[in-house]
Amino acid sequence: MAYDISLTGIRAQMARLEVASNNIANVETPGYSFYRALLATQRGTGGVQVADIEQPRPASTPEAPADVELPAELVEAVAAQRAFEANVRMIEVQGTAQDFFLNRLRPM
Template identity: 35%
Template sequence: MSDFRASTAASASGMQAQANRLRHVSENIANVDTPGYRRKIVSFDQVLDGGRATGQVETGPLKLDQGALPQIYDPSHPMANETGYYDGSNVDLVVEIADAREAQRSYEANLKMFDQARQMKRSLLDLLRR
């Protein structure tokens, strides 16, 4: 039974990590027009148990994209400097939509693995009851 527990734990951790990733992608999309906003980048780390890989993942430390912020010319903007420019956001909607789709598909794959392990466990218990 521990193999079933390990496989469901790995799938559940993958779903949690992808849900966190999708939350940060949503924050990036919501702030696409916020002046000075830097894109949040999510990384994943393996979960170790006594130095041994468990097959589970977790979100690592959140990083901010250090790419250059675009300079936007709008002298009427309240954040514009004396030359009429202000820092825009370095969020690219195309990249964020692609990341959102990848996170969604990874979540769905983990969900299928979770359901598959649960069905196998149920079938094994049914066989043992006979």
């Protein structure tokens, strides 16, 4: 169960990072308006999922400058990376704890 929760977190953060990366890649694309990955709790599991990828402001005219704030997108990308790493670390810790207890239960 705990592995499953961490895996949902990894998947959600990958999606979040992908959206931020796409926004960064389009920072100079005229008329582009940024997107945001919205995360939500999975019912019954305690995990997380991508509820929606929304565009908070509609795309402007093709001639308008891109509606992307580079510093905000970099912060979003770093936050997603750190959350991803935290979930990976949680899986590692769960594996270490499981190995420890299985070794303690093994007859000598």
